[in-house]
Amino acid sequence: MRGPWLWCRYYFSCKISAIRLFWSRIFVTCDVIIKTFRVSMRDIDLNGHVHNSVYLDYFEDAVVEQLRAFNLIPLFRPATAGVSYHVKKSEATYHLPLAVDDIVTPKVMLEKLGNSSLTFAIELQRNNETVICASGKLVWVCVDLDDHKPRPIPEATRQQLIACFQPDGA
Numbered sequence: 001m002r003g004p005w006l007w008c009r010y011y012f013s014c015k016i017s018a019i020r021l022f023w024s025r026i027f028v029t030c031d032v033i034i035k036t037f038r039v040s041m042r043d044i045d046l047n048g049h050v051h052n053s054v055y056l057d058y059f060e061d062a063v064v065e066q067l068r069a070f071n072l073i074p075l076f077r078p079a080t081a082g083v084s085y086h087v088k089k090s091e092a093t094y095h096l097p098l099a100v101d102d103i104v105t106p107k108v109m110l111e112k113l114g115n116s117s118l119t120f121a122i123e124l125q126r127n128n129e130t131v132i133c134a135s136g137k138l139v140w141v142c143v144d145l146d147d148h149k150p151r152p153i154p155e156a157t158r159q160q161l162i163a164c165f166q167p168d169g170a
Helices: 004-020 052-069 155-165
Strands: 026-029 032-035 083-094 103-113 117-126 132-144
Touching (some): 032 103, 052 117, 052 132, 103 155
Antiparallel strands (some): 026 032, 103 117, 117 132
8 A cells, every 4th residue: 555654654764764874864755765875085086076886886775775765675685585686787877977075866766677687777866956967777687596597586576666666556
């Protein structure tokens, strides 16, 4: 069930997270929890902006934070899920540079849910602007723990992903 009850559940979990993660701000919009972060000096290259490779870290951190916000992390831990997920492909498109001390708001969407793979689309916005600074995709593949060969995403995981990432009425 989505709507006000789901919002309340995530709102209160955000409050708890906000206490634990005092250095970040948490927003609740449309049943999606967005955790902002601040660009650190260690991420800056000699040109004075975020190094290209760091964006991939930002993308993966954003996906993991979104999974955590939806309480889906146990479905992606090998010890509790019985499967593992490997990054098959990552891509980044740079639109505008991010600099030290910028506040970045990531947006994570589940673009595709295949038989054994899932594709996340990520957008990064700076300082609450509507302009996208970087966009990217991460493709994860579900693999067997023993032989590391692709296998179908477990049905429970599939249903939770659909429930959390799909808007009402989709």
